[in-house]
Amino acid sequence: MPKRILLVEDEEIIVDLLEKKLVKEGYEVLVARDGKEALEKMQAMDPKPDLVLLDIIMPKMGGFEVMEEMKKNKTLQKIPVIVISNSGQPVELDKAKKLGAKDWLIKTEFDPQEVLEKVKKQIG
Amino acid sequence: MEEKSKKESFQSSPHIKEVFDFLPFGICILNQSGIITDANKTFLKVSEYQANEVLGRPFSMFFLNPKEIEKILHQIVETKSFLFRELILISKNKKEILTRTFFSLKSNTEGKVEGYIVGVEDITQLKELVGRLEEEIERKTLALEQKIKELEEAKEKEVILRIRERAKSRDIEVKVEELEKVKSALMNILEDIEEERKKTEEEKNKTLAIITNLNDGILMFDKEGKISLVNPQIEKFFQIKSEELIGKTISDLAQISQFKPIVELVGDELKQIFREEVEIREDLILEITTIPMMKIGEKIGTLMILHDITREKAIERMKSEFVSISAHQLRTPLSAIKWTLRMFLDGDLGELTKEQREYLEKTYQSNERMIRLVNDLLNVARIEEGRYIYKLVLADLIPICQSLIDLYKDEIEKNNLTLEFKTQDNLPKVKVDVEKISLAIQNLLENAIRYNLPGGQIEIELKKREKTIEFSIRDTGIGIPKDQQNRVFTKFFRAPNATKVDTEGSGLGLFITKNIIEAHGGKIWFESEEGKGTCFYFTLPAES
Secondary structure (H helix, E strand, C coil): CCCCEEEEEECCCHHHHHHHHHCCCEEEEEECCCCCCCCCCHHHCCCCCCCEEEEEHHHHCCCCHHHHHHHHHHHHHCCCEEEECCCCHHHHHHHHHHHHCCCCECCCCHHHHHHHHHHHHHHH | CCHHHHHHHHCCCCHHHHHHHHHHCEEEECCCCCCEEECHHHHHHHCCCCCCHHCCCCCHHCCCCCCHHHHHHHHHHHCCCCEEEEEEEEEECCEEEEEEEEEEECCCCCCHHHHHHEEECCCHHHHHHHHHHHHHHHHHHHHHHHHHHHHHHHHHHHHHHHHHHHEEEEEEEHHHHHHHHHHHHHHHHHHHHHHHHHHHHHHHHHHHHHHHHCCCEEEEEEECEEEEEEEEEEHHHCCHHHHHHHEEHHHCCCCHHHHHHHHHHHHHCCCCCCEEEEEEECCCEEEEEEEEEEEEEEEEEEEEEEEEEEHHHHHHHHHHHHHHHHHHHHHHHHHHHHHHHHHHCCCCCCCHHHHHHHHHHHHHHHHHHHHHHHHHHHHHHHHHCCCCCCCEEEECCHHHEEEEEEECCHHHCCCCEEEEECCCCCCCCEEHHHHHHEEEEHHHHHHHHHHHCCCCCEEEEEEEECCEEEEEEEECCCCCCHHHHCCCCCCCCCCCHHHHCCCCCCCCCHHHHHHHHHHHCCCEEEECCCCCEEEEEEEEEEEE
């Protein structure tokens, strides 16, 4: 059973590139284009994803709200989250950490290969 | 015989007898033997004898010392002279009468001595008078002398008194002068005090005006911890009248719901705090500071300053959101480009020709520069936001420097540079925001690489200097022109010789670095000579 990753990202090209990279590595990738869709998919998914790659600034519902909702849910709170964002202020990093995020990657500072390595480190 | 002698005596001139009797003093005519042959009435009166008891008797027998009379008579006969004597006549009633008696020879017409003429003058009264006069004079003299003495004494006393008075008055003058001085000094002091009082009053009014009009809320607690002063801002913050607060203790305030968060913060003992944030309501965030009020080492109360930071917090939040959104907006296309190019270059999107790869590599590097510029701009925005330094931890600068050196190893080799890193043993740690201090060192290292000359050197050194850690990075590069040196840390500044070497710099690196160092309580400076090289130094407070 391949490991399931929920990729929550509204930027089309990022989704395409990262999905390509992860699938190539043998992961099963599900995509949500905003936070709301992400939460719905997480709840519907069975089995639950092994990892969530989560953007912060998105339409409808942002990444922080997604994490807050996940934290409220006993099952969802167990899923590791890696934030992939274009922002990265210390306050945001702290907030994410408090909400249980495992890592925070600023997209301009990392490339898909490095993201893949972080994913591997997290779920193998 | 008596008759005969009478006739003999005064017969020559019967008138003479009358004259004799009339004389105020006694006259006696004596024969050569000293027997009285005649005596006038005055003598009889003085001697209190009758004529018959006198005539024919020795003159000397009527006197106290008869022998003396005889001697006198004998003497005048011998000397033929005239003589006065004071002699005491004994009267019939045995009274001693002082007389002045004069003796003269009585000669007849032929000049033959035939007896004596004796004049007896009763001088008792005169003597008495003289005695009285003398006594009087004596008395008067004594009295006068006494008076003189008294006067002299009085004068003396007066003189002494005057001297004393003069001395006294001099003393008094001196004293008065002293008093005048004291008075003038006191007046000066009083004036000073008055001035001080006025100043104090003015200061008090000023202070009161400041307290009243201050945008910060002020609560003053007295020695017993009771509120003694409330300014209008407090009333405005908590919508409460100052009368409701005066006299209350901090524990009393816990009963008022709005004050609860403050009471929780400072505790019943009103502990000293500095700019602690408290959210009173959604629309009121306060920054609380408590300061003990001291007077000669003794605590006389506590001053609580409540600074309204509601608006600041809102602006801070907005700024943060702005930076976040800006970062997102600017970075989103850059990350899309970066990722696409990277996947092309990594072969994830199919094979590339050599030429394609070269172009894409160059495009990727351009994009990286753009990313750095955006990062710099975001850093500047955050510096200007004012809360750039975020998390201070105790850190060792050696591994921070080492990891940065490792990061730039390839670039150093590519530029044919040599790098030396010198450190000391037991270097104290520093309290830093690691991410920021790394950025500061990275900027300095990048400059040392970028603006060095081919085959140049870089020397990084960390050493303890007094209570600081001093970092230095020396290069053998192009240097900074002297006339440009004062602008080095200015935002967007790039020296003309640097622009010629490398057109890419944003001119933000050193501005960011300086802000980072100074935000850590450190100092940054440099030494540079154009064409020879530059050495940048910074210090950070060492932790003991």
